[in-house]
Amino acid sequence: MLLNDRAAAYGDGLFETIAIRDGEPRFWPLHVARLQSGCLRLGIPCPSDEALRADLGSAIDGSTISVEYATAKLVVSAGNGPRGYRRDPAADAIVRVGIFPAAVLATTQYREGVATRLCATRLAAQPQLAGIKSLNRLEQVLARSEWSEPDIFEGLMLDTDKRLICGTMSNVFIATQSSLATPAITRCGVSGIMRRHVLRLLQDAGIDCVVRDIQVDELASADEVFLTNSQFGILPLRQCADLQWNVGAITQQAQKLLAANGVPECAA
């Protein structure tokens, strides 16, 4: 009964949104690592890597839509239990997998960037949930409901102390001539798979990127801003409200690195 499923009752669970390319999950080890870390932090018994991969494989094999270029959603619910916040210590996690059509972005979005807005909905500081992709996502839902204009690709979100944290479904990087930085995800926000992959690529390429607190004012002094997400890779930001940026050398270099390391879309 759905009323007993803790994901549906309390948002008690986690999820991953995984790019499927040529029938295979992209960056599977990164997704599994985040999921297992999230389960550990929430106290949810996490299925093994092999079991999760088998569930995903079955969904891919049984998909009624093409898995050449698709998006998988993998949800881990804390399981079934009696009414009340207390979990049944004997309950097993429940895994649900669905295969969805993937959004295909235009070349111009990769080359010329996308427009965003600054969301009024703020992210609350809750270190116990920061970084993980839990099923408690009302803040993102409220932020995303703030606009319906199709030309606004994403909304940037601040925490309650006006720090820039992320987009509703992406992470953000800001660059000046001399520095590259991305917000720390220690109080709120989701630590994205693509953010982690890009940070690693930059490091390996000898490009310094600092993970730190970023005040919203820094957007105005940034020379370049870009977004990361597991589905699209890197997209330059050309606008947020009345601020505008050019697509610059740092963003293009990061896209080039990414295109050569698992995300060919970025060479669009």
Add this chain to the structure above:
Amino acid sequence: MLLNDRAAAYGDGLFETIAIRDGEPRFWPLHVARLQSGCLRLGIPCPSDEALRADLGSAIDGSTISVEYATAKLVVSAGNGPRGYRRDPAADAIVRVGIFPAAVLATTQYREGVATRLCATRLAAQPQLAGIKSLNRLEQVLARSEWSEPDIFEGLMLDTDKRLICGTMSNVFIATQSSLATPAITRCGVSGIMRRHVLRLLQDAGIDCVVRDIQVDELASADEVFLTNSQFGILPLRQCADLQWNVGAITQQAQKLLAANGVPECAA
């Protein structure tokens, strides 16, 4: 498909836990008012009072357990939608109702009080979600998972600034010889049905109860502490960690008022 249900995907919805007594929902108007207010704040199209009451009535009529003394759980999901945080503007809310056995408390719990602990899990300040009973309840789940001792009835929760806010599933009132107060539910916490009912009863009886910020230190100087909840009414608190309180005249008076106004259990 469950993956498309926004309650299961993002905790995008609200719920009510309603005492069923002699086959009828107790304090139905208060539950409906909170649910409708929550839907309005979250932008979820709320079914009408009549439609919700009909769904509850069907569940009561079809219940396989006795509805003389039971608990109904009524969940409103924001509905089905495509993958992603953006809601389908055309989606209708989905209502789910279940009837569960109600906990029957011992007379000694009403007369001598219950023991609590102070939870390490803090409530994040998020005014946009404060007061409503949304399906984003991981903080309560984590707090409730902190203990398994059966003699600990409830856990008290603080916000990130060390203010006393509530229990995991109850509201809290503290009294000294000269004052009675309950925490403001403006930054976090759930504004309980029984809390509202008790506040009204106290007001009607000419007893001042102040709704204000309460620092955790005030627990140590309190003469009496009690909990409210839609199922049990009022329970005195006799202990929280190393603090102890007697069951005093204010708590007993509140229980007496409540017993005469809809919650006869409190006369136990």
